[in-house]
Amino acid sequence: MQPDGNTIKIRIATDCDHIKEYADILTEVTLTDAMTKKDSRISESDIKLGLTPSCMVPNAVYYACWMEAGMLSKHLAQDMAESNSVDFVKDKCEISKL
DSSP, X not given: OOTTSXXXXXXXXXXXXXXXXXXXXXXXXXXXXXXXXXXXXXGOTTTSTTSOTTOSHHHHHHHHHHHHTTSSOHHHHHHHHHHEEEEEETTEEEEEEO
16 A cells, blocks of 8 residues: 555566566556456456456455455455465366365
8 A cells, every 4th residue: 555545556476477467567556446346457358458267366456455455354364365275286276175
């Protein structure tokens, strides 16, 4: 969250070229972008052009923005991360829920 209280800088660490391109374009968003999917830069089709429809990154950006804005508890999110995960294993995908 930036000092203006309305802008959130976006940094995404990845080795996926498509997500890198998305991150390079989506360098910052406003709270309005984080609050609604309609007309949001986060889910704008021109920005998401290289991503697959099933890519989880745009939704993760929403959640990260909500945490930065204080709309979602960082502590609760960390607790949930311990019990829910998606593990991508070579040649197969496993979703685990404990």
